[in-house]
Amino acid sequence: MLGSFQTFVWPFVLKPLIICVAIMLFFQAQAIIFVWLERKVSGRIQDRLGPTRVGGKFGWLQTIADGVKLLLKEDLIPSEADQPLFRIAPYIVLVGSFAAFLALPFSDGWVAQNLNVAVFYILAVMSVEVFGVIMAGYASGSKWALFGAMREAAQVVSYEVPMAICIVLPVMAAGTMNMTTAGRMQAGWLINFRTGAGWLCFHDPFTFFAAMVYLVCATASVKRAPFDLAEAESELVAGFHTEYSGFRWLIFFMAEYASMLAVSGIAITMFWGAWNGPIPLCDLVGVPPGHWFRGLLGFLNFIVKGYFLVLVMMWVRWTLPRIRIDQVMKTCLKYLLPMSCFLLLGAAVWPVLVPTRFGGLIGGVAAALVALAIVAYGVATTPASAAQGRRQRVY
Amino acid sequence: MLDLWPQILFWILAVVTVVSSVAVVVAQNVVRAAVWLLFALAGTAGLFFLMGADFVGATQLLIYVGGTLVLVVFGVMLTARGPFVRMETHSAEWTLAAVVGLALFGLLAGSILAASWPEKGSLGPAELNATSSRTSLDLGLAFLGIPPQRAGGVETTAGHDPANIGYLLPFEIVSVHLLVVLIGAAYLARSKRRRARGV
Amino acid sequence: MQHPVASLPTILLIAAIMFVCGAVCMATKRNAVGILIGAELVLNASNLNFVAFAYLTPFGIDGQVFALFGIVLPAAEAAIALAIILNFYNNHMTVDVDRATELKD
Numbered sequence: 064m065l066g067s068f069q070t071f072v073w074p075f076v077l078k079p080l081i082i083c084v085a086i087m088l089f090f091q092a093q094a095i096i097f098v099w100l101e102r103k104v105s106g107r108i109q110d111r112l113g114p115t116r117v118g119g120k121f122g123w124l125q126t127i128a129d130g131v132k133l134l135l136k137e138d139l140i141p142s143e144a145d146q147p148l149f150r151i152a153p154y155i156v157l158v159g160s161f162a163a164f165l166a167l168p169f170s171d172g173w174v175a176q177n178l179n180v181a182v183f184y185i186l187a188v189m190s191v192e193v194f195g196v197i198m199a200g201y202a203s204g205s206k207w208a209l210f211g212a213m214r215e216a217a218q219v220v221s222y223e224v225p226m227a228i229c230i231v232l233p234v235m236a237a238g239t240m241n242m243t244t245a246g247r248m249q250a251g252w253l254i255n256f257r258t259g260a261g262w263l264c265f266h267d268p269f270t271f272f273a274a275m276v277y278l279v280c281a282t283a284s285v286k287r288a289p290f291d292l293a294e295a296e297s298e299l300v301a302g303f304h305t306e307y308s309g310f311r312w313l314i315f316f317m318a319e320y321a322s323m324l325a326v327s328g329i330a331i332t333m334f335w336g337a338w339n340g341p342i343p344l345c346d347l348v349g350v351p352p353g354h355w356f357r358g359l360l361g362f363l364n365f366i367v368k369g370y371f372l373v374l375v376m377m378w379v380r381w382t383l384p385r386i387r388i389d390q391v392m393k394t395c396l397k398y399l400l401p402m403s404c405f406l407l408l409g410a411a412v413w414p415v416l417v418p419t420r421f422g423g424l425i426g427g428v429a430a431a432l433v434a435l436a437i438v439a440y441g442v443a444t445t446p447a448s449a450a451q452g453r454r455q456r457v458y
Numbered sequence: 459m460l461d462l463w464p465q466i467l468f469w470i471l472a473v474v475t476v477v478s479s480v481a482v483v484v485a486q487n488v489v490r491a492a493v494w495l496l497f498a499l500a501g502t503a504g505l506f507f508l509m510g511a512d513f514v515g516a517t518q519l520l521i522y523v524g525g526t527l528v529l530v531v532f533g534v535m536l537t538a539r540g541p542f543v544r545m546e547t548h549s550a551e552w553t554l555a556a557v558v559g560l561a562l563f564g565l566l567a568g569s570i571l572a573a574s575w576p577e578k579g580s581l582g583p584a585e586l587n588a589t590s591s592r593t594s595l596d597l598g599l600a601f602l603g604i605p606p607q608r609a610g611g612v613e614t615t616a617g618h619d620p621a622n623i624g625y626l627l628p629f630e631i632v633s634v635h636l637l638v639v640l641i642g643a644a645y646l647a648r649s650k651r652r653r654a655r656g657v
Numbered sequence: 658m659q660h661p662v663a664s665l666p667t668i669l670l671i672a673a674i675m676f677v678c679g680a681v682c683m684a685t686k687r688n689a690v691g692i693l694i695g696a697e698l699v700l701n702a703s704n705l706n707f708v709a710f711a712y713l714t715p716f717g718i719d720g721q722v723f724a725l726f727g728i729v730l731p732a733a734e735a736a737i738a739l740a741i742i743l744n745f746y747n748n749h750m751t752v753d754v755d756r757a758t759e760l761k762d
Contacts, residue, residue, distance in 0.1 A: 465662050465663065467662075468662040468663050472663075472667075472671050475675065476671060476674050476675070479674060479675045479698055480674075480678055482678060482679075482682055482695070482698060483678050483681050483682045483685065488688050488694070491682075491686075491691055491694050492690075492694060495694050495697060495698065498698065498701065499697075499701060502675075502701055505668075505671075505705060506705075506708050506724075508662050509662065509668075509708050509709065509712040511708045511711065511724065513721070513725075514704075514708055514721050514724045514725055517725060517728050517729075518704070518728055521728050521729065521732050522728055522731070525732055526697065526731060526732045526735045529732075529735050529736060529739055530690060530694060530697070530735060530739070532739070533690050533693070533739040533742055533743070534690050536743060536746070537689075537690065537742060537743065537752045551685055552685065555681045555685045556681075558681070558684070559677045559678075559680065559681040560677075562677050562680060563673060563674065563677040566673040566676065567670060567673055570666050570669045570670060570673060571666060575665045575713075575714075593721060596718040597718060597721060600718055600719075600722050601722070625722050628726065632726060632729055632730065635730070635733060636729065636733055639733035639736055639737055640736075642737060642740070643736040643737055643739075646737070646740035646741065646744060647743060
């Protein structure tokens with residue numbers, strides 16, 4: 064009995080089950096925290112307080128209250144809708160973004176399935192999500208939903224191209240698509256001039272810009288503002304989920320926040336040092352390799368970085384106005400795609416021109432400084448009235 | 459006991475794939491057919507993963523499901539007049555199609571079962587599970603013109619045989635072909651619009 | 658060493674069912690997009706065969722290379738086919754392939 068437990072029940076039934084349940088719980092907890100965070104962030108950006116009542120001063124129970132409200136809402140299916148497709152669409156979206164987490168390493172060894180082609184696999188399963196959205200739009204039998212779905216299809220399929228090209232850069236630098244291996248390569252200091260190792264975004268001058276282009280494409284591919292044309296409230300009511308209510312709508316919502324974390328997870332693992340902090344704290348303190356504390360610290364690192372990137376996405380959403388659909392397509396096909404192709408070519412040629420890893424690191428840091436200088440120049444030359452406009456308003 | 463689980467998964471995926479492919483034929487609504495095709499393709503991708511072809515499986519998901527299938531549904535939406543396209547097939551046609559289909563299947567199944575397939579034995583790839591396979595490396599080398607290491611330890615590199623360039627030429631041809639198709643599809647779609655304006 | 662998940666004839670039979678379904682789909686559907694879907698099924702069945710050969714015969718990775726070509730080329734085919742279908746729709750206001758009869762006589 065014990066033998067069959069050790070050879071079959073534990074490794075093939077119980078362990079996968081526990082991992083799946085853990086990821087599912089994580090998945091839902093993320094959505095709850097992100098929704099609360101989004102409200103607080105948007106509130107602060109718009110000079111409001113955000114939720115303050117439910118669950119004390121910071122309104123931290125607000126999302127749970129909303130969830131209960133959504134669960135109790137009537138589950139409507141329009142008479143025009145194609146019933147089975149309408150019912151199944153949210154689950155396809157959910158499966159798409161949930162499956163991405165199965166290959167995402169949260170810390171060294173904390174990965175459900177250590178796939179050899181992990182990063183490619185995640186991009187692949189997240190592209191399945193689009194199909195669920197299109198189905199939802201089509202099955203709703205409403206023109207708003209249909210238009211939303213068509214915009215979504217055009218947008219996401221287009222943005223996948225520069226996004227995948229940008230991901231190829233760190234894959235080339237690391238020489239692997241295995242995210243755990245790529246993460247282990249970035250261990251140690253943020254930039255280590257002695258060994259030439261460091262986070263992959265500083266690998267050469269092109270990877271840093273690729274990380275930026277990737278972030279823009281990732282924002283668009285999870286249909287966040289300013290690229291949320293698929294659900295533009297002002298023109299399409301609510302886009303593809305116009306006809307959805309209650310639990311099914313909740314699933315769309317959860318999947319959106321989970322995919323935000325998933326694309327951030329790819330960015331972190333492939334560009335921003337995976338689960339490694341900027342300082343090798345465990346090595347300095349002397350924690351032995353393989354100790355559980357390393358895993359935990361890595362997980363915390365990963366979560367902090369992931370939350371930061373998601374916070375940037377929220378910041379962008381509540382700062383920039385939504386752009387038009389033709390501008391969305393133009394941004395992708397005329398700017399981001401040539402940019403990513405140029406970066407790919409550059410990163411392919413760079414090791415030939417500068418064979419040492421050290422030279423690449425210098426270039427990478429220089430690129431980061433140039434990017435910082437551009438941002439600083441932009442901030443410095445912004446008219447003071449634009450920056451101060453909000454404060455000068457009289458209430 | 460250890461080998462049981464992949465086989466159970468294989469049969470689940472096989473049943474999903476087969477049922478979905480049959481449903482594609484039976485479905486009268488094109489979008490429903492596309493959804494069944496999604497399940498068939500995803501099931502096939504799962505079978506690829508089980509057969510140690512993780513790169514091919516992920517490609518299948520990314521290009522087939524995320525690209526081609528979205529294109530197909532896009533095509534349905536652009537060409538649908540009513541909310542749901544419905545074009546019936548007559549029962550006589552169904553009968554004929556079923557007879558021809560079963561005959562074709564009988565032919566294929568007969569030849570599959572009659573042929574003597576080489577036994578796998580010790581020559582096959584030793585690492586069968588997707589987590590440890592190095593197929594992406596071998597595939598990349600094959601596309602770059604370096605023939606992959608043959609199973610069974612017989613290494614054939616380009617250095618041994620300069621005439622053997624692996625799959626470099628087909629790879630280049632496919633790349634150019636894709637470029638031509640990109641331009642061609644854009645041209646076809648564009649000429650349509652100009653024509654509509656003229657009329 | 659693990660045992661293979663299934664024998665070669667089993668996988669080939671599954672692919673054969675897919676192939677036949679695709680062929681019948683191409684024959685019975687009136688909708689041009691439906692025919693395209695049938696073609697995708699046929700190509701997918703052939704890919705399954707290629708991967709099965711790579712898995713269960715001593716030819717190594719070659720089957721997977723062919724399967725990759727078999728995935729990429731249908732994507733191109735679908736793009737062209739949809740462009741043709743859109744033009745067809747523009748000219749005939751339908752995607753019923755039985756209406757394409759101008760070249761008949």
